[in-house]
Structure formats: structure tokens, C-alpha cells
Amino acid sequence: MKRFAQILYEQAHWIFEADEKPEFAPDIVLVDITGRNxxxxxxxxxRETGEFTAPxxxxxxxxxxxxxxxxxxAQTLLNTEYLVSRSELGLGGN
Incomplete structure (x- = not known):
């Protein structure tokens, strides 16, 4: 029994076993990974080196x-008290 990986978006998408490499649509990439458990x-x-690496x-x-x-x-209360204090000191609300 051989082991295959379907490659999709440069990743092993599906790993399965079969007696022979199945014939799927031409755009489906299968790589034989027998012995590479x-x-x-x-x-x-x-794709250039044929190597797999853990993500x-x-x-x-x-x-x-x-x-x-x-x-x-508490922060709202502090902000309010600060603005009231500035107003009472005649510094405005800026």
C-alpha cells in the first residue's frame, strides 16, 4: 500500500493510502510519500525541492x-471631576 498527499495551496491537504496513484483531474497534485510517515x-x-516541513x-x-x-x-468620574475643577478655576473645559 502506497501513501499519497494531495497538495493544495502549497500544503499537504489530504493524506491517504492506495495501491496505486489514482487518476484525478489534471489540476489535482498528488505526491507519493510512501515511507515518509x-x-x-x-x-x-x-514544489522545487519536493520537501515537506511542519508549519x-x-x-x-x-x-x-x-x-x-x-x-x-471610576475613570469617567475622575474625568468629570477634573473638568468641573477646571471650570470652577476659570480655566475652561479644554
Whole structure:
């Protein structure tokens, strides 16, 4: 039994076993990967070298925590007090 990988968008899209390479539409690319059991679906494929490599998954960008409702209310209160104080001092609302 042979092992094949369908290549789609320069990646191993589908890996399957068959006795012989099946005949599909001419635009479907199949690569014989018999004996290369480490290759997995989703791996990158280099057409020039015929090599497969595990995809490099970038580190996720840390997400800054959102303020709580209480924190937003406190900030609004501080901003309001600041503007009232400026107005009372005759400095305007700028």
C-alpha cells in the first residue's frame, strides 16, 4: 500500500493510502510519500525541492485585558471631576 498527499495551496491537504496513484483531474497534485510517515496534513510543501516541513505557527499576540465596568465608571468620574475643577478655576473645559 502506497501513501499519497494531495497538495493544495502549497500544503499537504489530504493524506491517504492506495495501491496505486489514482487518476484525478489534471489540476489535482498528488505526491507519493510512501515511507515518509512523519508528514502530516497541513505541512508546507516546496514544489522545487519536493520537501515537506511542519508549519511554523507564530506566537499569538497578547491581548490587553479590557477594563471592567467599575474601572470605566471610576475613570469617567475622575474625568468629570477634573473638568468641573477646571471650570470652577476659570480655566475652561479644554
Amino acid at each position: 512523519d508528514i502530516q496534513e497541513g505541512w508546507d510543501y516546496n 511554523i505557527v507564530p506566537e499569538p499576540t497578547p491581548i490587553e485585558p479590557q477594563p471592567t465596568v467599575e474601572e470605566m465608571q
